[in-house]
Amino acid sequence: MENYLEIGQIVNTHGLRGDLKVMPWCDDPEIFDELAYVVIDGVEFDIEKSRMQKNMVLLKLEGIDHINDADKYRNKVLTIPREELGELPEGTYYICDLLGCSVETVDGKNLGKVCDIIKTGSNDVYVVEDDSKKQVLIPVIDEVVKSVDIEGKQIIIEPLKGLID
Incomplete structure (x- = not known):
């Protein structure tokens, strides 16, 4: 960090x-x-x-x-x-801390790294890019994002059906 x-x-x-x-x-x-x-x-x-x-x-x-x-x-x-900004509420993160985090499914499949975050109003969306520059959009909702480890730079997701197929 x-x-x-x-x-x-x-x-x-x-x-x-x-x-x-x-x-x-x-x-x-x-x-x-x-x-x-x-x-x-x-x-x-x-x-x-x-x-x-x-x-x-x-x-x-x-x-x-x-x-x-x-x-x-x-x-x-x-x-x-x-x-200077103090502690963030649980479950909220600075964008700069999320960028570069590795994203994996609960099954251990590596999807790439967070390269951008889109603010949609209702929820954020992680833009995840793999080594071949292919991008996948991950909605930041409880049903999908299972854990965020800022220190370890890792995000674990459980993709909804059709999200990454």
């Missing part, structure tokens, strides 16, 4: 006073309101102010006070130490 979690990317500046427009990479962008700081390229920046604007987060970081300063950070990724 990574010690830092990527929570968004700076996509543009906003205004002349150094505000940053951030595309959030988290389910709940309001998490930015609770954070005291973010890390960019290994450097901590205190958050002076954060607010939502449409699907973006506008951030004002300490020490970035002009559009020219802010422009240097365009396309940079924002991270935070994992411990």
Whole structure:
């Protein structure tokens, strides 16, 4: 597991006073309101102010006070130490921890590794790719996903009839 979690990317500046427009990479962008700081390229920046604007987060970081300063950070990724977010509820996982997990059936058949996760609204779907680049979509529902071992990077599933045939 990574010690830092990527929570968004700076996509543009906003205004002349150094505000940053951030595309959030988290389910709940309001998490930015609770954070005291973010890390960019290994450097901590205190958050002076954060607010939502449409699907973006506008951030004002300490020490970035002009559009020219802010422009240097365009396309940079924002991270935070994992411990800043606390414990996740049981059965929920960070996407970065699921990516690369090996997926096997309860019978021991290796299906490949999680290469992407699709959010459908009702449930997530794991995109699992094998060595030949063939992909299979696995719905993240209790009837299918039997266990997730983040430390061991392994997910065990019991596929519904026709799911992987």
